[in-house]
Amino acid sequence: xxxxxxxxxxxxGSELLRTPRLDTNSLRVGEKLAGRGVVLVEKRCVPDEVAAxxxxxxxxxxxxxxxxxxxxxxxxxxxxxxxxVAQALGRKLTLDEGILGQLExxxxxxxxxxxxxxxxxxxxxxxxDVLANPRGTAPGLWLSLGSQAVVLLPGVPxxxxxxxxxHVLPRVTxxxxxxxxxxxxxxxxxxxxxxxAPLYPRFGREKITILASRGxxxxxxxxxxxxxxxQMDQAFSEVLQDDLFGRxxxxxxxxxxxxxxxxRWLLATAExxxxxxxxxxxxxxxxxxxxxxxxxxxxxxxxxxxxxxxxEDLLTTYGAVSRQVAEALALGARRLGAQCGLAITGIAGPGxxxxxxxxxxxxxxxxxxxxxxxxxxxxxxxxxxxxxLAANFALDLLRRTLKGAP
Amino acid sequence: xxxxxxxxxxxxGSELLRTPRLDTNSLRVGEKLAGRGVVLVEKRCVPDEVAAxxxxxxxxxxxxxxxxxxxxxxxxxxxxxxxxVAQALGRKLTLDEGILGQLExxxxxxxxxxxxxxxxxxxxxxxxDVLANPRGTAPGLWLSLGSQAVVLLPGVPxxxxxxxxxHVLPRVTxxxxxxxxxxxxxxxxxxxxxxxAPLYPRFGREKITILASRGxxxxxxxxxxxxxxxQMDQAFSEVLQDDLFGRxxxxxxxxxxxxxxxxRWLLATAExxxxxxxxxxxxxxxxxxxxxxxxxxxxxxxxxxxxxxxxEDLLTTYGAVSRQVAEALALGARRLGAQCGLAITGIAGPGxxxxxxxxxxxxxxxxxxxxxxxxxxxxxxxxxxxxxLAANFALDLLRRTLKGAP
Numbered sequence: 001x002x003x004x005x006x007x008x009x010x011x012x013g014s015e016l017l018r019t020p021r022l023d024t025n026s027l028r029v030g031e032k033l034a035g036r037g038v039v040l041v042e043k044r045c046v047p048d049e050v051a052a053x054x055x056x057x058x059x060x061x062x063x064x065x066x067x068x069x070x071x072x073x074x075x076x077x078x079x080x081x082x083x084x085v086a087q088a089l090g091r092k093l094t095l096d097e098g099i100l101g102q103l104e105x106x107x108x109x110x111x112x113x114x115x116x117x118x119x120x121x122x123x124x125x126x127x128x129d130v131l132a133n134p135r136g137t138a139p140g141l142w143l144s145l146g147s148q149a150v151v152l153l154p155g156v157p158x159x160x161x162x163x164x165x166x167h168v169l170p171r172v173t174x175x176x177x178x179x180x181x182x183x184x185x186x187x188x189x190x191x192x193x194x195x196x197a198p199l200y201p202r203f204g205r206e207k208i209t210i211l212a213s214r215g216x217x218x219x220x221x222x223x224x225x226x227x228x229x230x231q232m233d234q235a236f237s238e239v240l241q242d243d244l245f246g247r248x249x250x251x252x253x254x255x256x257x258x259x260x261x262x263x264r265w266l267l268a269t270a271e272x273x274x275x276x277x278x279x280x281x282x283x284x285x286x287x288x289x290x291x292x293x294x295x296x297x298x299x300x301x302x303x304x305x306x307x308x309x310x311x312e313d314l315l316t317t318y319g320a321v322s323r324q325v326a327e328a329l330a331l332g333a334r335r336l337g338a339q340c341g342l343a344i345t346g347i348a349g350p351g352x353x354x355x356x357x358x359x360x361x362x363x364x365x366x367x368x369x370x371x372x373x374x375x376x377x378x379x380x381x382x383x384x385x386x387x388x389l390a391a392n393f394a395l396d397l398l399r400r401t402l403k404g405a406p
Numbered sequence: 407x408x409x410x411x412x413x414x415x416x417x418x419g420s421e422l423l424r425t426p427r428l429d430t431n432s433l434r435v436g437e438k439l440a441g442r443g444v445v446l447v448e449k450r451c452v453p454d455e456v457a458a459x460x461x462x463x464x465x466x467x468x469x470x471x472x473x474x475x476x477x478x479x480x481x482x483x484x485x486x487x488x489x490x491v492a493q494a495l496g497r498k499l500t501l502d503e504g505i506l507g508q509l510e511x512x513x514x515x516x517x518x519x520x521x522x523x524x525x526x527x528x529x530x531x532x533x534x535d536v537l538a539n540p541r542g543t544a545p546g547l548w549l550s551l552g553s554q555a556v557v558l559l560p561g562v563p564x565x566x567x568x569x570x571x572x573h574v575l576p577r578v579t580x581x582x583x584x585x586x587x588x589x590x591x592x593x594x595x596x597x598x599x600x601x602x603a604p605l606y607p608r609f610g611r612e613k614i615t616i617l618a619s620r621g622x623x624x625x626x627x628x629x630x631x632x633x634x635x636x637q638m639d640q641a642f643s644e645v646l647q648d649d650l651f652g653r654x655x656x657x658x659x660x661x662x663x664x665x666x667x668x669x670r671w672l673l674a675t676a677e678x679x680x681x682x683x684x685x686x687x688x689x690x691x692x693x694x695x696x697x698x699x700x701x702x703x704x705x706x707x708x709x710x711x712x713x714x715x716x717x718e719d720l721l722t723t724y725g726a727v728s729r730q731v732a733e734a735l736a737l738g739a740r741r742l743g744a745q746c747g748l749a750i751t752g753i754a755g756p757g758x759x760x761x762x763x764x765x766x767x768x769x770x771x772x773x774x775x776x777x778x779x780x781x782x783x784x785x786x787x788x789x790x791x792x793x794x795l796a797a798n799f800a801l802d803l804l805r806r807t808l809k810g811a812p
Binding site: 112271275279286384 | 432448595628706787
């Protein structure tokens with residue numbers, strides 16, 4: 001347990017310098033530490049080299065009291081974070097029989113023999129506490145150095161997250177800085193910005209961050225007291241109204257599934273241009289099967305007719321990307337045995353556009369026992385951006401429809 | 407003009423440490439410099455503080471010959487990158503009348519009077535070359551220091567991009583550093599490592615990076631000459647054999663779709679636990695419709711029977727997660743009008759596991775006109791990890807089946 005104020009983060013991995021891969025672990029670490037009042041004063045990416053890691057630790061211990069590293073704890077020869085830290089601090093690495101046993105167990109449970117290189121993960125910095133990793137193989141390490149500490153964490157985000165929450169945060173106290181995220185869907189970033197901008201002077205512009213991500217917009221609110229946070233939440237929520245779909249970790253898929261469960265309705269999907277993306281987002285939520293039946297990926301027109309009974313003449317007269325076909329798909333999805341059908345058909349690009357229906361044209365529809373809702377969008381961006389925007393706007397259309405349905 | 411080998415990048419901005427905003431400028435800089443043979447040896451995010459910026463420049467000049475900074479060149483009080491670099495190098499800042507005139511012109515053209523704080527942008531490091539910014543207000547700066555150089559660039563991505571291309575790259579020549587990625591599927595990271603490790607001494611361990619990502623493993627090879635790269639590629643390819651599915655930007659979905667097109671075969675999918683993830687990966691590839699028909703997301707058992715005709719007694723006798731049902735799903739998918747059917751059924755967790763079929767159990771099958779291939783896996787990790795592993799291992803099973811098919 002320690003009182004820390006200034007933290008620094010090092011993402012270890014040559015790929016972070018040589019490829020377009022971005023370090024996102026620093027975001028998790030930064031956010032969680034901020035919740036404990038610890039400020040991130042610097043972050044870095046360094047290659048998988050003992051000397052580079054050692055130098056980073058030495059330099060950062062001169063200006064931070066908590067230095068965290070992620071990555072380079074795995075079994076392979078380029079995993080040298082332990083060695084780098086050992087060199088910086090002049091500590092030895094010793095084999096920990098307890099960890100070794102757990103590693104062997106883990107491989108046995110997965111029905112595989114442990115490769116000999118995996119033994120490297122059982123080496124521990126002299127004097128370090130071992131931080132168990134319930135989600136993966138390599139454990140984390142915590143090394144206290146008087147009033148400072150160095151922490152080694154795995155690079156796999158979910159493993160890092162778990163160890164951070166279970167073992168690191170409980171050892172950290174500081175002045176809390178409170179953060180809440182308001183999650184918005186069905187609007188573009190600039191619309192949201194324009195709506196909330198009048199609130200900036202009241203709370204201070206620097207306390208609000210807007211982040212857009214393909215169909216959802218996050219408003220991150222920062223406050224120094226619970227009262228201030230509650231006031232900010234209230235003021236922004238009032239302005240956002242129905243566009244606000246949840247807070248913090250809530251996802252559109254979760255919110256939609258909850259709303260379906262409340263009504264005891266089942267959902268089925270019929271996806272064309274999104275090719276299964278909506279189904280994939282829905283089934284990412286544990287327990288999705290209570291409200292999601294499944295559906296069809298009717299990428300080819302033959303499947304639109306065959307699996308969900310879209311009349312051939314609709315396809316010929318209006319084209320696969322049309323309001324008529326979107327609505328027929330949603331109604332056809334319902335007939336799979338669900339109260340609710342959701343359908344998407346569009347032109348994701350880069351080819352396939354026309355003057356009348358340019359790339360980015362997406363029709364979506366929701367069918368309920370009571371009525372059918374339809375929306376037409378012209379999304380900008382790459383093929384994948386159009387697909388992700390379509391999936392999220394469609395989930396949001398379903399959310400709004402469920403909210404308004406009798 | 408200079409011959410540079412090692413570059414370091416500093417993104418200046420407190421928001422990069424306090425909010426979920428990520429620095430992406432380093433990716434642009436890294437990619438463009440790599441094209442000139444300059445390797446990025448470190449990157450950092452530091453706050454808008456003179457001392458922090460100065461320290462970064464000092465430390466990085468000790469190990470890089472080209473140090474680039476982005477951000478903090480604007481007019482406001484927290485834009486202190488010029489001051490930080492000036493402090494690190496013991497240089498003065500002087501007002502440049504030429505820049506001042508351009509700034510005043512620019513504001514006039516936009517119909518606004520120049521605010522007095524904007525004068526800050528006209529200050530230049532003693533001895534620096536001014537890099538004109540045709541897309542924005544603040545110019546960049548290039549300061550030569552013997553065989554080294556420090557470069558200040560604006561933080562706005564399009565302004566940074568333009569100045570980089572117009573003014574920075576023409577001044578940079580280096581020894582080209584060549585990179586190639588060998589992409590591997592159907593194996594776990596430690597298996598791949600063990601296979602290729604004997605090649606490390608021949609080429610040098612530091613030239614090879616292994617990256618695992620839920621069902622695919624990347625071997626990133628670095629070389630100094632095209633001959634060396636060709637030798638590395640050949641040696642590693644020989645060891646990897648059929649596990650190698652492509653190079654560089656190739657994806658499993660692309661490779662599978664190409665193999666289908668070559669045979670003029672269509673594919674249909676039947677996904678249970680992956681809920682549309684395979685369809686979503688396939689349709690991410692432009693032109694997927696030439697080989698992918700679509701399929702069903704048969705999350706509920708009722709849809710397994712209804713849409714792809716899995717006999718009810720198979721579901722009752724063996725359970726939805728079984729070899730028999732996986733094979734029936736793959737055959738049912740074929741009957742949607744495709745030569746090839748791909749099916750996945752499994753337990754993604756966190757609930758739903760049993761002693762006999764623990765969480766992570768996934769059956770997958772591929773049906774062709776000639777035969778049916780089946781695989782059973784026990785994947786470790788979270789729900790989403792299991793799903794992504796299942797999707798990628800299934801695409802890989804299809805790839806291998808297509809390769810071996812008569």
